[in-house]
Amino acid sequence: MIGEHLPALQVVVPLVAAPLIVLLRSAPLAWLLAVGVSWASLVIAVALLLQVQSGGVISYAIGSWPPPWGIEYRVDALNAYVLVLVGLVASVVAPYARSSVAAELPRERHYLFYCMYMLCLAGLLGIAITGDAFNLFVFLEISSLSTYVLIALGRNRRALLAAYQYLIMGTIGATFYVIGIGLLYLMTGTLNLADMASRLREVHELRPVLAALAFITVGVSLKLALFPLHFWLPNAYACAPSPVTAFLAATATKVSVYVLLRFYFSVFGAAFVFERLPMRGLVLTLSVLAAVTASFVAVFQQDLKRMFAYSSVAQIGYITLGIALVNENGLAGAVVHLFNHGVTKAALFLLVGGIALRTGQVTFERVAGLGRRMPLTSLGIVIAGLSLIGTPGTAGFISKWYLVLGALDRGEWWLAALIVASSLIAVAYVWRFVEAAYLREPAPGVAGSGEAPDGMLVPAWLMVAACVYFGLDTSYSLGGARAAVAVLLGGAP
């Protein structure tokens, strides 16, 4: 009986947890609840994925109103995959948050932190699962508003400025999205994505549809930090509390990519977006620029969080590049990179959070000689760094391999070469960490208090292990991605 209501529970459980936390007003209870709910949402997501694999698309009519009159939750191989990623990262970040939050935030704000964390989780899951364009906007705002607060809770006063900038950019992005949806609604009369897709096929007046495509693309690109709309991201990631950075880097941008995929392939249709319009060239150019320039900028950062934030911009470039390839291997690379990069970045930011806890700042000066003071943390960063570069045997290799295959399938060998070349830049910035941690003497006066607490180290290493595991056994990650690509290229959602 519970089985059929899983789609609703997926979102409602974290959503109800948030007000409960406010009523309880107790940090330890809030933490316990957050951990329990995160794990529950992972279990639900996995159960949904299994249901989809055995029984096909799940449609759940909220309020028992049939779509398109009511709001429909629609789970297929693609968004079940995204739900699992979000659930997985949340389950790892929630236990990790306790030590980090205890150290970084004043006590009376602890329970509010977990409240915001639950809302952000509910928002992201809601975006991924819904089959209704306007409902997507509502959950987008839930996740965005909670994200602004989470970033502003950072220790440094710059966190406030970063949160403000993100609030402005995020709201512009969301409003663009609403304008796009408005135009589509005026042309089709419906808000249900599947219904919209089928009715769009019969629309002959294309100008509003084109404008809608443009507004939705720009709006979502602001959220996913596609180059050159990425400038809010490094500040936000660098200033937010460590668990927030890890959670956002691994999930928020990925969910936005999902939205883009959903609109391009399921609503507008790949043929419309990529064959009738020069969108392919545009997305391709921006992706390559992102991958190359952001990687370069990353090399010259003095702060580890900032460096990995720029690296995120570059990695998002790889994902959108895979989208622009519009073939089976390229898309599989893009979707599997969603997952692999999510896992890799979660591992990196969780480990960097441990360093921040011990040394205060994470500049390269402070990191010098870290290999001796925090050997496990340093080793973890090196392994996850290898995955970031795309070394064989790690998760990152799998995604880049498929991206290169996708490029070669189209006969664009120069693109394949660019993917490999830009990975070499990643070698440069990961090497900077290796050099600082293992080859340099620690700066005098840096407190050496050993490893991060186990509560942080264990979740972080789980993610590091995942980086290696998904590099060796690809049956789950790649298998899920292939099923998702079949949905994308199959047409209807």
Place this chain on the structure above:
Amino acid sequence: MVLLTMMAALTVAIVVQRNLFAVVVLAGIYSFLMATVLVALDAVDVAMTEASVGAGISTVLLLAALFLTRGEEAKPLLRPLLPLVLAMVVGAALVYGTLGLPAFSDPDAPIHVHVVPRYLQEAARETDVPNVVTAVLASYRGYDTLGETTVVFTAGAGVIALLRRARRRDGKDVK
């Protein structure tokens, strides 16, 4: 149509005016005009909300924030040209889009023939509520409204998280 033109004029005033108190008051008037336009367009529920939120709550919040900061804008403009061009490009994109939309008050437009007829014809019977806006809001699309309530909740909890004073163990505020 006159109202719309007045709104446009007010917007210009808001852009130009540098005294922030004046801007806040103008923004309040702007909201009232918007509410009037909405009544003319038959959106009475929306008008009521816009009047109470836009002209009421927003104004109070803005004034409260102004008391806490300061009321004068320091510099007229940073780099006026680039933002203007950007905004114009976005506007042009929207103009391009609206050109293909169905004409005003066209009863055969897609939004009037698809989905909505059921609301208008059946809502009173299916939900026992004659105000269709309420029926759609709370029932057909009730889940959106749950999300909307959660948005409000998020804002409330967020403001508490941001503005609560840090307290020391003895209960005094930390400066």
Place this chain on the structure above:
Amino acid sequence: MNFAGHYSYWITVFLMIAGLYVVIARGNLIKKLIGLGIFQTSVYLLYIAPGKLIGGTAPIIASGFGTYSNPLPHVLILTAIVVGVATLALGLAIVVRIHEAYGSIEEDEILDRDLTGQEGR
């Protein structure tokens, strides 16, 4: 007729341009938020105006009326208004905190003070 039929769209576009311009060009953090509000309200007209039917009434079912304006955009925009005020409240809370931390709400002054490490008050 065509011009008149699209008049509300033209105003929508104008409000949108003005709002967006204020957001991008102005350095004052509160003024930016007001601009953001105008930008958001422009969307209301885009949704609501096409829902109006001439000769129709507000969508409250009563005997004696046959034509009603479209209620669905009204519902959507109610949600949008709520989202707008929620964003404004959060934005203002952040601005107040910024003012306390930096002693200014002008973007360029704040960036200056960040570089020089100068305290607010």
Place this chain on the structure above:
Amino acid sequence: MRSDLVLRVIAKLLIPFVLLFALYVQFHGDFGPGGGFQAGVIIAAAMIFYAIVFGLPAARRMVPDRAVEAMVAAGVLIYAGVGVAGLLLGGNYLDYFVLDRVPAHGQERGIFWVEAGVAVTVSGVMLKIFYMFAGRRSDADDA
């Protein structure tokens, strides 16, 4: 402001009527314009008016912070709870049909509680936000 007797008397007279009007807006939302959100805003406005005329401490005595925070959370829980009730009675999430033997009455009941939840959260949040902003000011003054 403290010495303005006329204002105080008017406020005392007016506020009950404003609250009554809020209730009207709340319950008449089924038949005319209005509903939980608008009613919540009006309730909050009445309290804010009270706070402005009689001072923040007086308002905080009448509606303490803890109570407001509880309202903020309770409204969402009421709303989500109606959804869960639908689940427990064998329907989908937020299914109101199952709330009563006559489906249309179930709808009416569901809408009533949902709107109540909205009003509670909205009035709580608006009031809380005002408290937070206004409280910030008085702290800054005596610092």
